């Protein structure tokens with residue numbers, strides 16, 4: 005549950021590097037596998053395919069017969085549009101072909117440009133007008149969140165950040181918890197880098213789950229939303245099959261011990 009009462013499913017399908025021409029197919033597979041949350045961005049150039057799959061699933065003629073409101077769709081404002089967020093949002097909504105966007109995020113704070121507060125005020129206006137059901141940020145540090153809280157009115161519903169066993173960001177998560185901000189883990193599998201870890205393999209084997217399932221379950225038990233990306237029906241289905249096992253405290257502690265502060269993606273303070 006977000007801080008404005010809107011419900012966001014805890015497992016979403018990530019679509020970075022999903023080619024535009026495969027987006028509708030892969031998102032369709034994800035919806036069939038049980039995902040009810042899809043993460044895209046203007047940057048990914050696949051909003052059209054994402055929206056088509058969601059519309060198809062909601063169409064009378066479709067097999068799934070989902071209602072539009074059953075699927076939570078997030079998209080994001082790219083870095084060169086902080087001064088023009090309203091127009092960028094209109095473009096994303098049109099490309100998605102959806103009347104309602106469930107969540108709109110500032111993709112990166114880009115502190116060197118120092119326009120994210122201005123961008124946030126535009127997202128606040130869109131939210132107050134009812135154009136989007138929730139607004140949030142991505143890749144924000146504690147300091148940048150503190151500035152938003154001090155200078156603007158709406159507390160971000162989420163902060164979507166890089167998070168996986170090699171980059172656990174405990175201090176940021178504590179700040180989110182203290183302010184009612186939901187944490188969304190991007191690259192929850194370390195973009196694949198964590199999937200070859202010997203310690204994780206030694207935990208997953210006896211549990212009878214894959215390393216990907218182990219990591220995703222660890223995120224969920226930490227209270228973070230996950231948005232893994234995968235490109236095959238089998239991996240897509242595996243990554244949402246997370247609710248038939250539970251990790252005990254000792255296992256959670258073993259995974260906590262793998263933190264190295266290792267970023268796979270850009271450092272948000274250096275942009």
Ligand SMILES: NC(=O)C1=CN([C@@H]2O[C@H](COP(=O)(O)OP(=O)(O)OC[C@H]3O[C@@H](n4cnc5c(N)ncnc54)[C@H](OP(=O)(O)O)[C@@H]3O)[C@@H](O)[C@H]2O)C=CC1
Nearest residue numbers: 018019020142190191192193194195196216232233234235
């Ligand atoms: N806000 C932001 O700045 C950012 C947001 N994101 C979002 O987060 C999402 C997820 O992050 P992403 O960087 O894609 O990385 P992930 O951590 O989700 O890892 C994806 C990689 O793991 C592989 N993989 C997935 N599931 C399995 C499995 N069960 N078994 C084996 N391999 C698997 C995929 O392979 P394959 O595809 O070949 O199946 C792919 O190579 C993105 O798609 C995007 O939506 C990502 C980066 C930045």
Ligand SMILES: O=C(O)C(=O)[C@@H](O)[C@H](O)C(=O)CO
Nearest residue numbers: 020021045047111268269270
């Ligand atoms: O996937 C995203 O949302 C991004 O912002 C990516 O560009 C990410 O920053 C990355 O890892 C680029 O190498």
